[in-house]
Amino acid sequence: MGRLLLVVVLLTACGPVVPRAATVTPSPTAASPQSSPSPPSRSPFLAIVGGPKNTSVSLVASDGTVVATAPVDLAPFRMHAMMSWTSASRTRVYYLNGGSEVRFLAPDGTTGTATRIALGASEQAGFAVSPDNASIAVAVFS
Numbered sequence: 001m002g003r004l005l006l007v008v009v010l011l012t013a014c015g016p017v018v019p020r021a022a023t024v025t026p027s028p029t030a031a032s033p034q035s036s037p038s039p040p041s042r043s044p045f046l047a048i049v050g051g052p053k054n055t056s057v058s059l060v061a062s063d064g065t066v067v068a069t070a071p072v073d074l075a076p077f078r079m080h081a082m083m084s085w086t087s088a089s090r091t092r093v094y095y096l097n098g099g100s101e102v103r104f105l106a107p108d109g110t111t112g113t114a115t116r117i118a119l120g121a122s123e124q125a126g127f128a129v130s131p132d133n134a135s136i137a138v139a140v141f142s
Contacts, residue, residue, distance in 0.1 A: 054074065055074065056070065056072055057070055058105075061107075067107050069105075075099025080141060088129070091133065093105050094114060094127070094136075096125065100116055101115075115138075123140050125138060
């Protein structure tokens, strides 16, 4: 009985395969167009730190023209000289003025104070601004 069952299974498994026609039922709803994700927006400007002894910050357009410049007072104490003191968003460049005042420069030349960081005599601040200008992260090193 076991052998007969085995033979039936083998014959069924090894028999010729008859393909079936695939049936497709059309969907009554129309496919909605999918929007492709847009690339992140980028600023058409580049921030340049320059001037004698890095005493200015400038915004340079993609064609190489300087569109805005602001003077910078360097920090009196810079223990970590290689630490960046600038940060760029989509619309502005931010920079440390005097080591504790975070200022901004816009492409139209507008400048202003974003915030002030309380520092001791032997402390140095680092910061980063979000691309949408909504928040500033600050770190204080001593």
